Amino acid sequence: MKIAVCVKRVPDMDVRFRIGADNISVDQGGLKFDINDFDAWAVEAALQLKDKNAGSEVTVISLGPDVVQETIRKALSMGADRGIQIKADKVPFDGLAIAKALSAELKTGGYDLILFGKMSPDSSNGVVGPMAAELLGLPCVTAISSLEIANGKGTAKRELEGAQEIVEFPLPAVLTVDEGLNAARLPSLKGIMAAKKKPLQIKPALLAEPQITVRKLELPAERKAGRIVGEGAAAVPELVRLLQTEAKVL
Amino acid sequence: MSNVFAFVETRGTDVRKVGLEAVTAARMLADKLGGGEVHALLLGPPGIAAKASQIGQYGADVIIVVEHAGLANYSPEVATATVADRMKSGGYRAAIFSTSAQGRDLAPRVAARLGVSIVTDVLSFEIEGDSLVVRHPMNIGKVIATIAIAAKPAVIAMRPNVIAPAQNAKAGRVENAQPAIDPASARVKVIETRQGGGGKLDLAEAPVVIAGGRGLKAAENFKMVEDLAAAFGNAAVGATRAVTDDGWRPHSDQIGQTGRLVSPQLYIAVGISGAVQHLAGMRTSNTIVAVNRDKDAPIFKVADYGIVGDVFEVIPALTEAVREAKKHH
Numbered sequence: 001m002k003i004a005v006c007v008k009r010v011p012d013m014d015v016r017f018r019i020g021a022d023n024i025s026v027d028q029g030g031l032k033f034d035i036n037d038f039d040a041w042a043v044e045a046a047l048q049l050k051d052k053n054a055g056s057e058v059t060v061i062s063l064g065p066d067v068v069q070e071t072i073r074k075a076l077s078m079g080a081d082r083g084i085q086i087k088a089d090k091v092p093f094d095g096l097a098i099a100k101a102l103s104a105e106l107k108t109g110g111y112d113l114i115l116f117g118k119m120s121p122d123s124s125n126g127v128v129g130p131m132a133a134e135l136l137g138l139p140c141v142t143a144i145s146s147l148e149i150a151n152g153k154g155t156a157k158r159e160l161e162g163a164q165e166i167v168e169f170p171l172p173a174v175l176t177v178d179e180g181l182n183a184a185r186l187p188s189l190k191g192i193m194a195a196k197k198k199p200l201q202i203k204p205a206l207l208a209e210p211q212i213t214v215r216k217l218e219l220p221a222e223r224k225a226g227r228i229v230g231e232g233a234a235a236v237p238e239l240v241r242l243l244q245t246e247a248k249v250l
Numbered sequence: 251m252s253n254v255f256a257f258v259e260t261r262g263t264d265v266r267k268v269g270l271e272a273v274t275a276a277r278m279l280a281d282k283l284g285g286g287e288v289h290a291l292l293l294g295p296p297g298i299a300a301k302a303s304q305i306g307q308y309g310a311d312v313i314i315v316v317e318h319a320g321l322a323n324y325s326p327e328v329a330t331a332t333v334a335d336r337m338k339s340g341g342y343r344a345a346i347f348s349t350s351a352q353g354r355d356l357a358p359r360v361a362a363r364l365g366v367s368i369v370t371d372v373l374s375f376e377i378e379g380d381s382l383v384v385r386h387p388m389n390i391g392k393v394i395a396t397i398a399i400a401a402k403p404a405v406i407a408m409r410p411n412v413i414a415p416a417q418n419a420k421a422g423r424v425e426n427a428q429p430a431i432d433p434a435s436a437r438v439k440v441i442e443t444r445q446g447g448g449g450k451l452d453l454a455e456a457p458v459v460i461a462g463g464r465g466l467k468a469a470e471n472f473k474m475v476e477d478l479a480a481a482f483g484n485a486a487v488g489a490t491r492a493v494t495d496d497g498w499r500p501h502s503d504q505i506g507q508t509g510r511l512v513s514p515q516l517y518i519a520v521g522i523s524g525a526v527q528h529l530a531g532m533r534t535s536n537t538i539v540a541v542n543r544d545k546d547a548p549i550f551k552v553a554d555y556g557i558v559g560d561v562f563e564v565i566p567a568l569t570e571a572v573r574e575a576k577k578h579h
């Protein structure tokens with residue numbers, strides 16, 4: 001099988017973000033970056049299929065400036081075979097622009113399966129995978145939490161609000177990966193050494209004019225400082241009184 | 251060109267609450283645009299047409315009903331083709347979808363087919379000059395972006411629960427239409443929709459959410475949380491990743507960065523520490539209550555009301571008190 005995985009380099013979310021002086025970007029100072037978790041699970045899914053299907057090849061693709069090569073190398077050190085950087089100075093917010101640039105590359109690859117993460121935490125938009133699928137004209141299943149592939153056909157599970165869908169699809173196809181599909185392997189020392197020698201191509205991004213533009217970034221309003229109503233079960237009557245009279249939710 | 255399209259989400263022959271929210275949002279937007287029409291599309295198996303009058307109640311001028319026996323389950327390809335075709339011929343200024351599992355699947359496909367961008371998880375919108383300007387949380391809600399959409403139609407997916415469905419009856423003229431492609435010809439097929447526990451309120455729709463964390467110690471102790479939910483009567487039960495990872499609750503109950511987003515009227519965190527990834531999914535709730543035995547737990551920083559104490563003591567007492575309070579109402 002030929003499998004492509006699109007991976008994004010994203011900041012660690014466990015920080016207090018600061019807004020940059022331009023008011024439309026996040027201050028990059030002090031941020032730590034790594035592969036998007038959903039994309040790491042997508043890489044893992046590709047590697048598990050490769051382990052089962054002899055002769056398979058896993059290609060990892062990332063759009064962005066040269067620092068995304070680190071993210072590609074991480075996936076190569078997990079076991080992917082080759083990488084492609086779609087070189088752009090900046091990653092735009094506009095998911096359609098990203099999907100167009102990625103699908104221009106993806107359509108030349110003859111892939112049986114193209115994997116995306118369900119969402120990148122920085123954009124928190126979750127659109128690039130299904131948009132690329134449309135542009136490629138391929139069948140697409142989003143947010144899968146289980147996957148089986150046999151005889152050129154796939155079956156996947158999707159989590160809905162209070163329900164699950166079981167979905168069948170033919171290959172080639174585009175899938176986006178939700179949590180719960182697998183646990184991503186950690187790169188081994190041997191994998192890290194091997195990754196250094198794996199091919200990484202660099203190609204220019206064809207970025208369309210964005211149709212959506214970020215005008216302003218702000219930190220959300222801090223929640224009003226709350227209060228400790230009391231300790232133990234003795235505090236319950238006061239809590240109930242506040243829920244009735246102050247919050248008016250009971 | 252000031253008409254607005256709304257996609258009414260359904261499951262089986264039921265209209266989902268987010269579908270009514272989409273119609274309400276489309277009505278608000280059409281009014282901001284100077285009184286354009288709202289055209290709402292309702293797609294589903296035989297029986298769905300009966301829901302059309304309800305959609306008119308919420309402000310749709312035209313309800314496009316696409317009823318077909320092959321649509322018992324959601325069909326991404328039929329929905330995409332049918333909605334995209336209608337949007338192409340309708341000449342809409344904007345289209346409103348929901349940020350739900352179905353909306354997240356459908357809206358980006360439709361937008362790509364029309365060659366326009368999309369913003370999901372929209373908190374609010376305004377018309378400014380020639381643009382639709384929306385607020386959208388980035389970095390798991392730690393940053394709020396104001397985004398101008400120049401594309402026409404402007405395609406957005408609303409966050410559930412930020413717009414209350416409001417009655418605003420319009421003519422509600424019904425147009426019957428056919429699916430743009432034969433459901434039997436779709437490549438991707440949903441062969442089954444498994445309902446998790448019949449009739450339970452969904453997390454994104456429930457006015458009250460009670461979430462349990464590792465502080466509950468074992469799967470069976472969620473009974474306590476369910477009893478509290480039952481006392482409220484309008485509550486859904488959620489969980490942290492610590493809990494879903496341990497298999498105490500299904501993954502679909504997980505609230506947070508990699509789980510569900512909720513913003514109910516009342517959120518009660520039971521034995522939850524308040525990790526950033528959890529807060530990402532619930533911090534926009536109206537009122538937050540936390541019960542935790544550690545007075546320094548980070549959850550107390552976002553809680554309006556906190557009780558420091560043992561959940562095994564506090565929750566049964568709270569359940570009893572809520573039952574009493576409901577009785578006297």
Ligand SMILES: Cc1cc2nc3c(=O)[nH]c(=O)nc-3n(C[C@H](O)[C@H](O)[C@H](O)COP(=O)(O)OP(=O)(O)OC[C@H]3O[C@@H](n4cnc5c(N)ncnc54)[C@H](O)[C@@H]3O)c2cc1C
Nearest residue numbers: 463464465490491492506507508509521523527528543561
């Ligand atoms: C990339 C990534 C994504 C993640 N996504 C999510 C997500 O979507 N959702 C999510 O929830 N987490 C997510 N997490 C995990 C998150 O970081 C925390 O580990 C998790 O939320 C902790 O769950 P918890 O509060 O139940 O458990 P803990 O952190 O173990 O907290 C248990 C709390 O219970 C209290 N307690 C214990 N016993 C009692 C008692 N008897 N009475 C009262 N209080 C008691 C303790 O004081 C403690 O505060 C993610 C993590 C990562 C790295």
Ligand SMILES: Nc1ncnc2c1ncn2[C@@H]1O[C@H](COP(=O)(O)O)[C@@H](O)[C@H]1O
Nearest residue numbers: 006007063116117119120123126127128
């Ligand atoms: N710059 C990028 N390079 C490669 N893949 C990307 C990029 N941006 C987004 N993706 C893919 O699209 C998915 C969804 O991203 P988003 O639409 O931003 O939430 C991610 O999980 C990645 O798989």
